[in-house]
Amino acid sequence: MALPKVGSIGEYIREQRTHAKISLRQLAAAAGVSNPYLSQIERGLRKPSAEILNQIAKGLHISSQALYVQAGLIEEREPDSDVLTAIRADHLITERQRQVLIDIYESFRRENRAEAPDEDAQTSQKARPAPEPHAGDADSSPDEKAPNEEASLPEGYLAALKPYAAPVDSGNVTPESKEG
Amino acid sequence: MALPKVGSIGEYIREQRTHAKISLRQLAAAAGVSNPYLSQIERGLRKPSAEILNQIAKGLHISSQALYVQAGLIEEREPDSDVLTAIRADHLITERQRQVLIDIYESFRRENRAEAPDEDAQTSQKARPAPEPHAGDADSSPDEKAPNEEASLPEGYLAALKPYAAPVDSGNVTPESKEG
DNA sequence: CCGCTGTGCTTGCTATTGCAAACGCGCTGG
DNA sequence: CCAGCGCGTTTGCAATAGCAAGCACAGCGG
Numbered sequence: 247m248a249l250p251k252v253g254s255i256g257e258y259i260r261e262q263r264t265h266a267k268i269s270l271r272q273l274a275a276a277a278g279v280s281n282p283y284l285s286q287i288e289r290g291l292r293k294p295s296a297e298i299l300n301q302i303a304k305g306l307h308i309s310s311q312a313l314y315v316q317a318g319l320i321e322e323r324e325p326d327s328d329v330l331t332a333i334r335a336d337h338l339i340t341e342r343q344r345q346v347l348i349d350i351y352e353s354f355r356r357e358n359r360a361e362a363p364d365e366d367a368q369t370s371q372k373a374r375p376a377p378e379p380h381a382g383d384a385d386s387s388p389d390e391k392a393p394n395e396e397a398s399l400p401e402g403y404l405a406a407l408k409p410y411a412a413p414v415d416s417g418n419v420t421p422e423s424k425e426g
Numbered sequence: 427m428a429l430p431k432v433g434s435i436g437e438y439i440r441e442q443r444t445h446a447k448i449s450l451r452q453l454a455a456a457a458g459v460s461n462p463y464l465s466q467i468e469r470g471l472r473k474p475s476a477e478i479l480n481q482i483a484k485g486l487h488i489s490s491q492a493l494y495v496q497a498g499l500i501e502e503r504e505p506d507s508d509v510l511t512a513i514r515a516d517h518l519i520t521e522r523q524r525q526v527l528i529d530i531y532e533s534f535r536r537e538n539r540a541e542a543p544d545e546d547a548q549t550s551q552k553a554r555p556a557p558e559p560h561a562g563d564a565d566s567s568p569d570e571k572a573p574n575e576e577a578s579l580p581e582g583y584l585a586a587l588k589p590y591a592a593p594v595d596s597g598n599v600t601p602e603s604k605e606g
Numbered sequence: 607c608c609g610c611t612g613t614g615c616t617t618g619c620t621a622t623t624g625c626a627a628a629c630g631c632g633c634t635g636g
Numbered sequence: 637c638c639a640g641c642g643c644g645t646t647t648g649c650a651a652t653a654g655c656a657a658g659c660a661c662a663g664c665g666g
Contacts, residue, residue: 265529266536270644280625285645292623295653296476296499308532310500311491312510319476320490329527332512343534347509350530354523450614460655465615472653475623 255299255317260288262306277305435479435497440468442486457485 263273274284278301286292287302294302299317303310314320333347443453454464458481466472467482474482479497483490494500513519513527 262532265533269642271642281643282626282645282647283624286624289645295623296479296494296497298624299476300499307536309510310494312514312528314476314490314494314500315511315514317476319480320494329509329512329516332509336509339531339534339538343537347527347531347534351519351527354519354527358519358523449612451612462615462617462656463654466654469615475653478654 255294255313256288256290258313258316259284259302259306262308263288266306273302273305277301435474435493436468436470438493438496439464439482439486442488443468446486453482453485457481 263270266273268276270284270288271281274281277284277298279298283292283294283298284302287294287298296314296319299313299319300310303313311320329351330348333344333351336344339347443450446453448456450464450468451461454461457464457478459478463472463474463478464482467474467478476494476499479493479499480490483493491500509531510528513524513531516524519527
């Protein structure tokens with residue numbers, strides 16, 4: 247009865263950690279928690295307190311609020327904030343990165359318009375009447391599951407974006423409209 | 427920094443409660459916690475978890491973040507997560523797309539940290555000689571100290587991310603941001 | 607006077623957090 | 637072949653979060 251699955255918070259942490267390419271023990275040390283406890287958190291066996299969550303966020307160099315939102319502890323801010331506006335206002339990324347984000351976002355919007363010209367293909371954003379973490383799945387809508395190695399993020403593209411990772415194919419990465 | 431604000435959080439809660447002119451038991455019932463526990467929280471004898479804090483915030487009809495800041499669980503510093511919160515709040519994209527955008531943005535941040543470590547944890551505040559994110563031309567200016575010619579979007583991975591989507595078309599991701 | 611209702615506070619008690627120590631597994635090297 | 641190291645995980649155990657029950661005090665009506 248002790249609901250064993252706290253939710254996607256653990257998966258999210260592990261995801262971020264693996265993407266950052268640091269070991270569980272390293273993150274545990276950086277966050278100031280014990281390794282076994284972090285392991286249990288990532289597998290959803292334990293429900294970390296906000297303090298621990300905050301320290302983990304610091305260790306991951308991500309915002310605490312992002313984790314709190316993932317944990318369902320913070321009501322998402324009203325959709326008043328625009329993604330494009332936020333991206334343009336961000337000074338922590340370079341001009342090029344900014345443009346990439348904008349391109350991706352706009353292409354997503356285009357794809358959705360092509361698929362659902364209706365209005366928008368939104369799913370479960372604000373609808374959270376009962377925060378009962380009893381679902382065996384994440385809090386996302388049933389039609390989306392975030393598979394870990396198919397469509398979610400092949401993480402190979404990260405290498406393509408990293409200059410120090412691999413030189414990928416030189417020349418073909420120009421954003422020019424390369425009509426085949 | 428271990429627990430200096432635990433007392434203040436309780437005072438804050440009691441302040442808000444008395445200001446709302448509701449009794450301890452009423453707030454306890456509204457927040458779904460027991461009266462004695464709320465009493466102990468208000469006097470700083472107990473350190474409530476984020477869940478309890480969130481419920482209390484709901485019962486008080488105040489924002490959870492305000493309480494978290496009071497509890498010292500959120501740095502009040504200007505969060506770099508404006509982009510992240512905006513992405514999370516956006517309901518025009520699917521869950522999968524949202525996760526991709528978040529991953530990309532965070533990988534960008536990590537990338538920059540690796541390249542320019544002196545600028546990482548600090549909030550990069552405002553000063554930027556080129557505040558206008560006009561990306562009409564990609565080369566912009568040589569002040570780009572971070573990654574160089576990598577951030578363009580191979581747009582091929584976009585198709586890989588959306589196997590269920592129509593192949594939109596190639597030339598739509600031109601970097602010319604024609605907002606407006 | 608006594609009972610009733612409201613307030614906040616104190617007292618055991620159980621369930622859970624969070625940790626130290628130890629384990630199994632894979633890899634590297636003597 | 638086994639020592640050594642690093643990885644994630646498992647196993648008890650101390651500390652405490654959080655609750656049900658009960659306490660002490662104050663106001664009100666018979």
